[in-house]
Amino acid sequence: MKKLLSIVAALGIAASLPYTANAGPEQDLQDFRAYFKKRFPQVPFNEFGNGVYAIDAESRAQWEAIEDFPPYEPSIENGKKLFETPFKNGKTYASCFPNGGIGIRQDYPKFDAASGQVVTLEYLINECRAANSEELLPLKGGPIADLVSYMAYTSRGNKMNIVVPNDPRALAAYERGKQHFYAKRGQLNMACADCHVYNAGNYVRADLLSPALGHVTHFPVYRSNSGSMVNLQHRYAGCNEQVRAKAYPLQSEEYRALEYFHSYMSNGIEVNGPGSRK
Amino acid sequence: MTNMKRRTLLKGTLAASAVGMAIGAGLLTPRAVLAAWPKDAFDAKSVDAAVSGLFGSAQLEGSDKIKIKVPDIAENGSVVPVSVETDMEGVEAISIVAEKNASPLTSSYNLGPGAEPFVATRIKLGATSSVIAVVKAGGKLYSTGKEVKVTIGGCGG
Amino acid sequence: MANTIKVRAKLAGDVTTVKALISHPMDTGLVKDKKTGKPIPAHFIQEVVCEHNGNAVMTALWGVAISKNPYLSFRFKGAKVGDKLTMRWVDNTGQSDSQETVID
Numbered sequence: 001m002k003k004l005l006s007i008v009a010a011l012g013i014a015a016s017l018p019y020t021a022n023a024g025p026e027q028d029l030q031d032f033r034a035y036f037k038k039r040f041p042q043v044p045f046n047e048f049g050n051g052v053y054a055i056d057a058e059s060r061a062q063w064e065a066i067e068d069f070p071p072y073e074p075s076i077e078n079g080k081k082l083f084e085t086p087f088k089n090g091k092t093y094a095s096c097f098p099n100g101g102i103g104i105r106q107d108y109p110k111f112d113a114a115s116g117q118v119v120t121l122e123y124l125i126n127e128c129r130a131a132n133s134e135e136l137l138p139l140k141g142g143p144i145a146d147l148v149s150y151m152a153y154t155s156r157g158n159k160m161n162i163v164v165p166n167d168p169r170a171l172a173a174y175e176r177g178k179q180h181f182y183a184k185r186g187q188l189n190m191a192c193a194d195c196h197v198y199n200a201g202n203y204v205r206a207d208l209l210s211p212a213l214g215h216v217t218h219f220p221v222y223r224s225n226s227g228s229m230v231n232l233q234h235r236y237a238g239c240n241e242q243v244r245a246k247a248y249p250l251q252s253e254e255y256r257a258l259e260y261f262h263s264y265m266s267n268g269i270e271v272n273g274p275g276s277r278k
Numbered sequence: 279m280t281n282m283k284r285r286t287l288l289k290g291t292l293a294a295s296a297v298g299m300a301i302g303a304g305l306l307t308p309r310a311v312l313a314a315w316p317k318d319a320f321d322a323k324s325v326d327a328a329v330s331g332l333f334g335s336a337q338l339e340g341s342d343k344i345k346i347k348v349p350d351i352a353e354n355g356s357v358v359p360v361s362v363e364t365d366m367e368g369v370e371a372i373s374i375v376a377e378k379n380a381s382p383l384t385s386s387y388n389l390g391p392g393a394e395p396f397v398a399t400r401i402k403l404g405a406t407s408s409v410i411a412v413v414k415a416g417g418k419l420y421s422t423g424k425e426v427k428v429t430i431g432g433c434g435g
Numbered sequence: 436m437a438n439t440i441k442v443r444a445k446l447a448g449d450v451t452t453v454k455a456l457i458s459h460p461m462d463t464g465l466v467k468d469k470k471t472g473k474p475i476p477a478h479f480i481q482e483v484v485c486e487h488n489g490n491a492v493m494t495a496l497w498g499v500a501i502s503k504n505p506y507l508s509f510r511f512k513g514a515k516v517g518d519k520l521t522m523r524w525v526d527n528t529g530q531s532d533s534q535e536t537v538i539d
Contacts (some may be wrong), residue, residue: 058353068508392490
């Protein structure tokens with residue numbers, strides 16, 4: 001893999017980096033989009049939300065066959081049921097979210113000025129539970145993935161709209177996420193960008209590497225691999241482990257920062273989650 | 279059909295499925311369903327033994343009237359969409375056999391009154407393999423097959 | 436197990452297309468549990484029957500090679516909008532579930 005990457009670098013593909021140091025989120029986003037537009041000129045902007053299926057006809061056909069009766073439907077239904085079931089004190093999740101939690105997925109992660117934290121839907125779900133004296137949910141799979149699936153489903157068609165306000169704490173979180181994305185890590189010494197930016201559209205053995213543009217829109221995903229729902233940070237942990245780096249705890253500051261940056265880079269692309277993937 | 283249309287449609291159909299009512303297991307007349315399951319055919323380790331186990335014969339006549347739809351390269355060997363369709367008359371059963379699977383018979387479908395000769399499902403393939411559709415029509419067995427490549431390994435987790 | 440069957444039946448012309456998605460592990464018995472190292476026992480649907488007007492219009496005999504959370508689609512003639520369709524599955528452990536739907 002390292003040899004492949006150095007060959008790729010030698011070919012000058014890495015020459016047009018999708019970021020300039022300290023340019024700020026808006027410039028980063030323009031550069032990011034420009035990079036992917038140049039790399040995949042045939043793919044319409046919004047279509048990047050379909051990941052590998054936007055760039056590979058063969059797997060797209062299989063995905064469409066599966067979407068005919070999507071395996072994530074039970075997750076949406078269960079998520080709706082969980083979302084609408086009151087806590088022991090009679091309150092529901094709706095009381096913890098803007099617009100009752102409906103049609104808001106595209107705004108998360110959000111920077112919360114009061115706490116100085118970047119908050120994700122999972123983070124807020126558990127915060128809501130704690131505030132209503134309920135036990136916290138495990139942060140991957142099961143009920144929390146179903147809740148986020150439902151919230152994503154109610155937001156389908158809404159364009160990703162992550163906001164990085166002119167607040168040094170928000171900018172610091174954004175930069176931290178950007179750092180994580182571009183930094184090499186693990187025994188395999190690879191960055192998220194190595195696969196999903198510089199080698200997007202190439203194969204690593206049997207896997208086609210998805211472009212990072214539009215990456216987050218279709219999460220959580222039903223993975224055929226495991227036959228279960230996987231939410232975004234669960235995937236972050238998996239990817240970290242696959243380059244033999246130690247995964248961070250789910251919903252840690254590091255992963256929330258990464259999700260903040262990563263999601264911002266998908267701004268303008270429609271939410272189409274939950275999705276199904278291999 | 280564009281993806282957006284499909285997604286909007288999905289919203290509608292999800293609401294419609296609330297119409298389905300859950301009924302207790304006693305709805306259908308009790309019968310020895312498990313006794314009807316062809317264990318030998320499902321346990322068979324070769325295509326011939328599987329087909330014989332099902333139909334009493336492994337005599338298959340190749341037919342271009344059977345349309346089998348499978349991907350050339352499976353994105354994921356655990357979930358490979360397959361559909362089989364034919365315009366033959368008098369189809370009684372359709373079976374799907376994966377040549378290189380440890381037990382090649384994946385499934386068999388007995389058509390009842392009014393059933394069209396069409397079936398679709400999703401199967402597991404252990405390795406690159408020919409996927410063979412067997413059709414029993416008018417007392418004879420016909421077949422067609424297509425190879426599906428299954429690649430393993432990568433970074434997908 | 437209950438409420439495991441999602442089924443849709445749509446009539447177009449004189450053909451009803453039935454699509455079903457069933458929640459079931461379809462364990463082959465060949466996969467080892469990562470934590471214990473022991474094989475996860477085979478647990479798979481063996482038969483799915485779909486009935487209309489007292490007829491079994493489709494009987495699917497399944498083995499372990501049908502994917503987890505299995506999908507099934509078939510078509511049949513002779514139904515009208517508003518007719519009831521019942522789908523039932525039985526697995527190798529004797530568990531079963533059934534669901535009724537209305538053709539639309």
